[in-house]
Amino acid sequence: MTTTRSPIAAAADLRDRRPNALREGLLIAGRDALHQIREPWGIVFGLAFNIMLILMFGFLFGGAIELPGGGDYIAYLLPGMFALTMLFGLESTMTAMAEDAKRGITDRFRSLPITSASVALGRAIADLGSSALSLAVLMLGGLLIGWHPTTGPAEITVAVVLLLWLRFGLLWLGIFLGLTFRGTGATTAVQVLVWPIGFLSTVFVSAETMPGWLGVIAEWNPVSATATAARELFGNPTGATSGWLAENAVVAASVWPLVITGVFLPLAATAYRRLRR
Incomplete structure (x- = not known):
């Protein structure tokens, strides 16, 4: 005997089969997270490197660095290092996307009925x-x-959200580069470029101590x-006593x-849509 399905049930079935970018993205994120768990050394070495920078600048050079407006240098340095950590590792995202494209994994995903x-x-x-x-470990x-925040839970939460928001934006840069440039030379170039971008900032010293x-x-x-x-929201010294950034840092972030x-x-x-092996 043949069973006839109602139009409502059929429509619901079609809705279930429609591509859902968020649901599919979460499934693929689970696959990528498993790879990171199986090969955690990239995350471990990245954390060790950031901790080394904190100890070096905080205790080796920190005593010689004075902040405009005063304040403890460790309290100034740590939020800056949190922001710098959001920039570091961009080449890992790029490399992962490039490797998936090279090995044909991306082509397999493209053959599935999922959104681009x-x-x-x-x-x-x-x-x-x-x-x-990584941010939680560094904090x-x-x-x-x-180091310790001097503000309340709401301000601290906003600071963490802004730090991860920066990382989210930078990840799309890494993904684009990974899909566009797949040679080892491109990865090296990104690694080299990350350094001046990270250091030509207020992470380690105030902009007021630099040439105009x-x-x-x-x-x-x-x-x-x-x-x-982040410094402002954590209640730490900002090193900015004047200028547009001193008054609008949260907006800019x-x-x-x-x-x-x-x-x-x-x-x-x-x-991704134009990708060819």
Whole structure:
């Protein structure tokens, strides 16, 4: 005997089969997270490197660095390092996307009835999760060496959200580069470029101690905006006593990642659709 399904049930079945970028992205993020768990050394060495930078600048050079407006250098340094950590590891995202494309894994995903944004979104979610873990470890390490926030839970939560928001925007840059440039030379180039971008900021020193033109460049760095906003929200010394960034750091830290995402998310989606082995 043949059973006839009602139109409502059929429509519901069709809705279940429709591509869902978020659901598919979460599934792919689970796959990427398993790879990170099986090969955790990249995250471990990245954390060790960041901790080394904190100890070196905080205890080796920190005694010689004076902040405009005064304040403890460790309290100034730690939020900056949290922001810098959101920039470091960008080449890992790039490499992972490039390797999946080279090995044909991306082509297998392309053959499935899923949205074109799902693969990139899955990588972004997985990397954002590992970044959140790294940030938590660094914050715990900061507490152990004397750093502490002086504001309430709401401000601290906003600071953490802004830090991860910066990471989210930068991930789309890494995904776009990974889908566009797949040679080892491209990865090396990104690793080299990350350093001047990270250091030409207010992570380690205040922009007010730099030559005028260099200070302006440092203030307009997205990493500087997030670092200054995090310091302000954590209640730490900002090293900014005047200027636009001193008064609008939270706004700048909110807008910069939005701009980066708005530029590189569509570019990443286009690069994925045009991808060929």
